[in-house]
Amino acid sequence: MQPQIVLLKEGTDTSQGKPQLISNINACQSIVDAVRTTLGPRGMDKLIVDAQGKATISNDGATIMKLLEIIHPAAKTLVDIAKSQDAEVGDGTTSVVLLAGEFLKQVKPFIEEGVHPRIVIKAIRKALQLCMEKINEMAVCIENQSKDQQRSLLEKCAATAMSSKLIHQQKDFFSKIVVDTVLSLDELLPLNMIGIKKVAGGSLEESQLISGVAFKKTFSYAGFEMAPKSYENCKIALLNIELELKAERDNAEIRVDNVKEYQKVVDAEWQILYNKLAKIHESGANVVLSKLPIGDVATQYFADRDIFCAGRVPEEDLKRTMKACGGAVMTTANDIKANVLGLCERFEERQVGGDRFNLFQGCPNAKTSTLILRGGAEQFLEETERSLHDAIMIVRRTIQHDSVVAGGGAIEMELSKVLRDYSRTIAGKEQLLIAAIAKGLEIIPRQLCDNAGFDATNILNKLRQKHAQENHS
Numbered sequence: 001m002q003p004q005i006v007l008l009k010e011g012t013d014t015s016q017g018k019p020q021l022i023s024n025i026n027a028c029q030s031i032v033d034a035v036r037t038t039l040g041p042r043g044m045d046k047l048i049v050d051a052q053g054k055a056t057i058s059n060d061g062a063t064i065m066k067l068l069e070i071i072h073p074a075a076k077t078l079v080d081i082a083k084s085q086d087a088e089v090g091d092g093t094t095s096v097v098l099l100a101g102e103f104l105k106q107v108k109p110f111i112e113e114g115v116h117p118r119i120v121i122k123a124i125r126k127a128l129q130l131c132m133e134k135i136n137e138m139a140v141c142i143e144n145q146s147k148d149q150q151r152s153l154l155e156k157c158a159a160t161a162m163s164s165k166l167i168h169q170q171k172d173f174f175s176k177i178v179v180d181t182v183l184s185l186d187e188l189l190p191l192n193m194i195g196i197k198k199v200a201g202g203s204l205e206e207s208q209l210i211s212g213v214a215f216k217k218t219f220s221y222a223g224f225e226m227a228p229k230s231y232e233n234c235k236i237a238l239l240n241i242e243l244e245l246k247a248e249r250d251n252a253e254i255r256v257d258n259v260k261e262y263q264k265v266v267d268a269e270w271q272i273l274y275n276k277l278a279k280i281h282e283s284g285a286n287v288v289l290s291k292l293p294i295g296d297v298a299t300q301y302f303a304d305r306d307i308f309c310a311g312r313v314p315e316e317d318l319k320r321t322m323k324a325c326g327g328a329v330m331t332t333a334n335d336i337k338a339n340v341l342g343l344c345e346r347f348e349e350r351q352v353g354g355d356r357f358n359l360f361q362g363c364p365n366a367k368t369s370t371l372i373l374r375g376g377a378e379q380f381l382e383e384t385e386r387s388l389h390d391a392i393m394i395v396r397r398t399i400q401h402d403s404v405v406a407g408g409g410a411i412e413m414e415l416s417k418v419l420r421d422y423s424r425t426i427a428g429k430e431q432l433l434i435a436a437i438a439k440g441l442e443i444i445p446r447q448l449c450d451n452a453g454f455d456a457t458n459i460l461n462k463l464r465q466k467h468a469q470e471n472h473s
Contacts, residue, residue: 021111024074025104031075032101034068035061039094039444041163042452045383057379059164060386061093062086090393091161095444102443106436115429123433130422131415138414139403153404154179154395160407161394165387166380170204177209177371178388182395184211186367189396195320195370196388198381199353202374208352212363213324214370215317217349217356218310223300227308229349236342236360237285238322238329243276243311244295245269276333277301283336287347289313289321291329308347310358320370324363409445409463416441417467 008014015023037044038059045059048067056067065082081100082093107120142153158175162168185193197214256262277298280288287308288294294302294311302309313321322329325342345362352372371388375381398404405411419438423431442460449456 018111018114021117022108025108025111027072027075028078028101028104031065031068031070031078032097035064035094035097036447037451038064039098039164040448040451041168042448043094043164044451045166055379056382057166058383058386059094059166060086060383060390061095061097063386065093065097089397091390098443098447099440102440103437106440107433110429110433110436115433119429120433123430124437126430127419127434127437130418134415134418135405135411138411139405141403142398143402151179151183154182154398157398157404158391158395161391162387165390166383167204167387173205174207174388174391177207178391178395180209180211181369181371182392182399184367184369189399191392191396192316193320193323193368194392195317195368196373196385197357197370198373198375198385199355200375200378200381201353204373204375204384206374208372210359210361210370210372212344212359212361212370213317213321213368214357214359214372215313217358218312220310221294221296221299223296223303224309226300226303228306229308231286231308231347233343233345234286234347235284235338236287236289236321236325236327236344236347237280237283237336237340238318238327238342239280239288239290239333240292240329240331241276241290241333242292243273243290243298244293245273245297273297274301279333279336281305281307283341284338285336285341289318291315291318308349320368321360324365324368325360326363326365409448412441412444413463413467417464 035046038046038061043059045057046064048056048058048064050056050067056063058064058067062082062085065079068079070076070079078097078100081096085093085096103124107124110120111117142150145153155175158178159171162171162174167174181194182189195213195215197216254265256265281302285307288302288310290309290311291313292311294309299309318329322342325344327342328340330336330340343364344360346359347361348359350357350359353374357372373381373384373388375384416438419434419441423434423438426434445463446456446460449459
């Protein structure tokens with residue numbers, strides 16, 4: 001009798017071949033069904049509750065996929081598709097998941113009948129090549145248009161991205177804000193230079209764009225209210241220094257044999273703090289921002305000298321202020337001179353809803369902007385932020401890649417027609433496979449019809465007839 005050879009550890013599940021392929025396709029199908037109804041302007045939102053009981057309302061494909069916590073290894077690839085689409089393009093996450101799932105669904109019968117996966121992949125690659133050629137041929141270039149035409153097109157792109165979102169009724173208002181936001185950036189269009197702050201309360205139309213930096217007022221001590229709340233042509237010191245007396249962190253031990261010696265130690269501590277504050281004051285700064293806490297003594301010291309100060313400023317806000325106003329973040333008070341201070345035309349503290357915001361406007365290097373969003377519930381504000389993120393990404397993408405094609409399922413129908421026509425000119429198994437992929441592309445217009453409550457079969461028949469006519473526009 002042959003001895004039993006154990007290669008894999010006990011409990012390892014091994015499955016290969018056709019049954020596993022079919023199982024993978026079925027797993028992907030169930031993921032597609034979860035996001036299918038969110039597509040398009042008539043798509044529905046999903047309410048997802050996580051293990052901690054936090055509810056999220058969204059119809060953004062990537063957000064839903066992330067929150068589903070999928071464990072099936074094949075279905076996870078669909079989540080990765082949605083994530084990469086979200087990171088690269090920003091919108092269209094539901095569409096890519098739908099298309100991937102539908103292609104799998106269309107080739108499933110061929111797999112069941114024993115067609116080799118290599119042949120299927122070869123047909124898919126050929127179909128992809130044909131689609132890319134057709135898309136490049138039909139794309140409308142926006143490079144040669146005037147500034148007004150280009151801006152109008154960017155606003156349309158932003159409005160299209162928001163038409164399926166929660167804020168679609170305010171898309172005209174937000175599309176202008178989004179285009180202004182993206183156009184205020186430099187040539188590289190860095191996303192981290194756009195700050196989005198959420199303030200509960202008020203209506204959506206009260207949202208505003210600050211061309212500069214704005215962040216929420218940080219924790220402050222009593223003397224803070226005595227400091228001025230607005231400056232013209234101010235100088236800004238950006239620090240990474242703790243300006244307060246603090247308990248010794250290390251187990252330092254100082255032995256003193258009389259009270260005078262102890263008093264000298266206390267005085268030395270105070271003197272170190274006062275030396276730091278004096279050097280900051282001598283630099284000529286009107287506004288002091290620090291990543292670390294600014295204590296009550298320092299706050300009172302600055303207030304007496306008409307200097308505004310804010311401690312515990314979040315790092316991203318400090319970096320954006322540095323990029324917009326110039327200067328450098330200092331880690332010591334000894335080197336603070338005029339050339340390391342930031343500059344801005346106007347600084348003010350303004351009340352927005354229930355919060356106070358510090359606003360830096362008229363920055364010389366201002367390649368940054370901040371969106372302050374208003375709205376009712378917390379979930380509503382979060383979904384508004386996600387929708388605006390998608391719109392910002394789309395406008396940014398349009399500026400970087402200067403060509404567009406028709407949306408709303410139009411391009412998919414045309415590609416489907418091209419593939420169907422091509423499939424009839426070739427022999428072999430690829431003929432059936434390319435025809436199947438052509439049918440798979442129709443999922444976008446079909447799902448848009450289903451979500452809007454129309455008869456999908458009837459409308460698709462009309463669309464095929466329109467696309468088959470030679471003079472279609």
